[in-house]
Amino acid sequence: MRKFDVLQVRKDFPILSITTNGKPLIYLDSAATSQKPSSVINAISDFYKNYNANIHRGIYDISVKATEAYINSKETVSKFINASSYREIVYCKNTTDAINTVALSWGESNISEGDTILLTETEHHSNIVPWQLLAKRKKAKIEYVMMAGDFTLDMEDYKRKLENGPKLVSFAHVSNVLGTVNDAELITRMAHDNGAVVLLDAAQSLPHFAVDAKKIDCDFMAFSGHKMLGPAGIGVLYAKDSILEEMPPVIGGGDMIRSVTFEESSWNELPWKFEAGTPNTEGAIGLKAGIDYLNSHGMENIARHEELLTKYALESLEEAGASIYGIGSGAFNGKNRSGVISFKLKGAHPHDISTILSSEGIAIRAGHHCAMPLINKVLSEPALARISFYLYNTTEEIDAAVSSLGTVRKILGLKK
Numbered sequence: 545m546r547k548f549d550v551l552q553v554r555k556d557f558p559i560l561s562i563t564t565n566g567k568p569l570i571y572l573d574s575a576a577t578s579q580k581p582s583s584v585i586n587a588i589s590d591f592y593k594n595y596n597a598n599i600h601r602g603i604y605d606i607s608v609k610a611t612e613a614y615i616n617s618k619e620t621v622s623k624f625i626n627a628s629s630y631r632e633i634v635y636c637k638n639t640t641d642a643i644n645t646v647a648l649s650w651g652e653s654n655i656s657e658g659d660t661i662l663l664t665e666t667e668h669h670s671n672i673v674p675w676q677l678l679a680k681r682k683k684a685k686i687e688y689v690m691m692a693g694d695f696t697l698d699m700e701d702y703k704r705k706l707e708n709g710p711k712l713v714s715f716a717h718v719s720n721v722l723g724t725v726n727d728a729e730l731i732t733r734m735a736h737d738n739g740a741v742v743l744l745d746a747a748q749s750l751p752h753f754a755v756d757a758k759k760i761d762c763d764f765m766a767f768s769g770h771k772m773l774g775p776a777g778i779g780v781l782y783a784k785d786s787i788l789e790e791m792p793p794v795i796g797g798g799d800m801i802r803s804v805t806f807e808e809s810s811w812n813e814l815p816w817k818f819e820a821g822t823p824n825t826e827g828a829i830g831l832k833a834g835i836d837y838l839n840s841h842g843m844e845n846i847a848r849h850e851e852l853l854t855k856y857a858l859e860s861l862e863e864a865g866a867s868i869y870g871i872g873s874g875a876f877n878g879k880n881r882s883g884v885i886s887f888k889l890k891g892a893h894p895h896d897i898s899t900i901l902s903s904e905g906i907a908i909r910a911g912h913h914c915a916m917p918l919i920n921k922v923l924s925e926p927a928l929a930r931i932s933f934y935l936y937n938t939t940e941e942i943d944a945a946v947s948s949l950g951t952v953r954k955i956l957g958l959k960k
């Protein structure tokens with residue numbers, strides 16, 4: 545394992561040396577998508593230059609090589625999350641696609657009229673809308689675990705709602721607005737004790753700290769390659785082998801079949817049953833390269849670096865008079881929140897903050913962060929500004945962003 549040195553890390557990411565609006569890029573939006581190291585860019589380019597071919601179809605050399613690379617990628621993902629084997633790794637487009645696959649396959653077969661699906665108030669739209677669509681089709685109900693005053697989940701409310709016997713509990717490991725890290729193991733155990741199946745949305749956790757699917761014991765897990773150094777267009781649905789075996793395919797076509805007659809078809813073995821058509825081979829290769837890069841630094845070291853950045857940013861933002869929507873520096877224990885920090889500056893619209901920071905070369909997110917029920921209803925805000933970190937960010941970048949809040953105040957004529 546390499547010694548973690550953020551300045552060395554930054555050299556591996558070509559985009560971090562560009563200028564934007566005449567200023568060096570300061571990228572503080574990794575919760576939306578991560579930047580890519582050269583090793584990922586090169587792995588994809590190498591595929592196209594040297595062994596581009598369709599997988600599973602050719603018996604010629606480069607097709608065999610492409611097939612091996614695709615399977616290798618699945619093996620890497622399987623080890624990374626401690627799955628039992630790559631049979632449990634279904635490639636999808638992204639987290640959204642993975643959750644929709646569960647709703648359309650497991651949900652269609654297991655949710656009936658009057659059943660309850662239990663979500664939380666802090667979910668991303670991608671863990672709300674697929675269930676709303678399913679609930680409408682099936683005349684099922686959706687309930688939401690409330691957020692507590694300290695931006696964590698209200699576990700008493702969770703306990704009460706579990707007593708209603710939900711068929712499914714689906715929740716984000718880390719909120720993309722609050723940054724709160726939920727106790728996935730405990731929530732899963734409580735759900736299982738009440739007979740519910742569990743889906744873990746790991747989009748904001750898996751890129752940042754070690755996540756062990758077996759230890760958590762969730763039945764499904766969804767995450768996106770593009771948030772963990774990989775390319776866009778590749779995401780993962782992990783599911784326990786026994787559950788995937790029982791699930792029907794969602795879409796049909798080439799590769800997902802064992803045999804086809806004019807009358808009927810039978811299905812291929814796992815995980816191919818869920819991957820109809822030519823897959824995103826370059827995406828799989830890029831995702832493997834991304835995970836190899838993360839492993840070369842060690843997830844512990846990455847998590848420790850982000851923990852330091854988070855502490856520093858919370859203290860600096862609070863000092864600058866920003867209101868934090870999430871666990872603040874006083875209650876931060878290093879593990880209960882991640883480096884996704886939503887905030888408000890009194891009198892400044894988040895879009896104005898983001899626009900003014902952009903003119904300084906600083907990329908931050910502003911808006912409803914695809915969590916309108918949480919931001920509009922629970923937090924009673926129209927929008928929030930958000931900064932988020934990854935392994936390549938520095939305290940100097942946080943200083944620049946926080947100091948630019950002074951510029952925002954000056955331009956908008958606001959007092960601290």
Ligand SMILES: Cc1ncc(COP(=O)(O)O)c(C=O)c1O
Pocket residue numbers: 575576638639640641668670671716718719720745747748768
């Ligand atoms: C917690 C969470 N879940 C799901 C998603 C959806 O991810 P994707 O757009 O890659 O499908 C996101 C994206 O920001 C997220 O933060």
